[in-house]
Amino acid sequence: MTASPASALHEPILRWYDDHARELPWRSPAADAWSVMVSEFMLQQTPVARVLPVHEQWLERWPTPAALAAERTGEAVRAWGRLGYPRRALRLHAAATAIVEHHGGEVPHSYDDLIALPGVGDYTASAIAVFAHGRRHAVLDTNVRRVLVRVVTAQEFPGPSVTRAERSLAESLLPPDDPTAATWSVALMELGALVCTASAPRCGECPVNDRCGWRAAGHPAYDGPPRRGQAWAGTDRQCRGRLMAVLRDADGPVHPSRLERVWPDEDQRRRCLDSLVADGLTVRTGAGAYALP
Secondary structure, eight states: OOSOOHHHHHHHHHHHHHHHOOOOGGGSTTOOHHHHHHHHHHTTTSOHHHHHHHHHHHHHHOOSHHHHHTSOHHHHHHHHTTSSOTHHHHHHHHHHHHHHHHHTTSOOOSHHHHHTSTTOOHHHHHHHHHHTTOOOOOOOOHHHHHHHHHHHHOOSSOOSSOOHHHHHHHHHTSOSSHHHHHHHHHHHHHHHHHTSOSSSOOGGGOTTGGGOHHHHTTOOOOOSSOOOOOOOTTSHHHHHHHHHHHHHHOSSOBOHHHHHHHOOOHHHHHHHHHHHHHTTSOEEOGGGOEEOO
């Protein structure tokens, strides 16, 4: 490490988290593992402020995996609203169904059981194991990766995907006992979300600014592979979003003429409708209409 030993990072970051952690419903002592799991699906590429009301409404309607599994997938897509990336709703529904079928309706505790669920990858399995069940795993989301690469390896940003060396570093920094390791993981995440941000890091407020390799090196600019942008206007993603908004708001099948009004480009509209059908987000009905599944 180019910064201080791991033990020198734990105390200041954990102390900072005690003083600055946001009160979020999935962090509440009353929150169960299902609340945590729903939040992890919703928070992928979506800000906390947009997730909060949908998370609350979702748990009011489907307080358990069994309640969601008993619902048709189209209702899950409708309730997902405007969070974006609606395939996450389908994946969460599939995971809930598997939890009912293979785990008695209870969100499993172990990483191996979690990652075996449909739609659950390494990050989500680790996050649920840590934040819902207090297990000791490295949780490598964008915020955590950014904090670690700045503090330890003196770089502005991590690369586009998690490397073996990056994972080994994160695991080596975990405190030895499960409860502290779980708090450490969420503290790193919170530090990246509130202080060590991507575009305007507030280094003066950072609890480890005197141990940060990137700060000591003079904040060198990122020189790795190009970072993926977030183009939106005119893209297929925008088109799909417009079409899905019409389908969600409809009481029944939607005639193609209504979809044409929200996206006039015929070739792109047809391509996006085909992709929505292929993804299981909509179905074709009689007379060429479309509806939620």
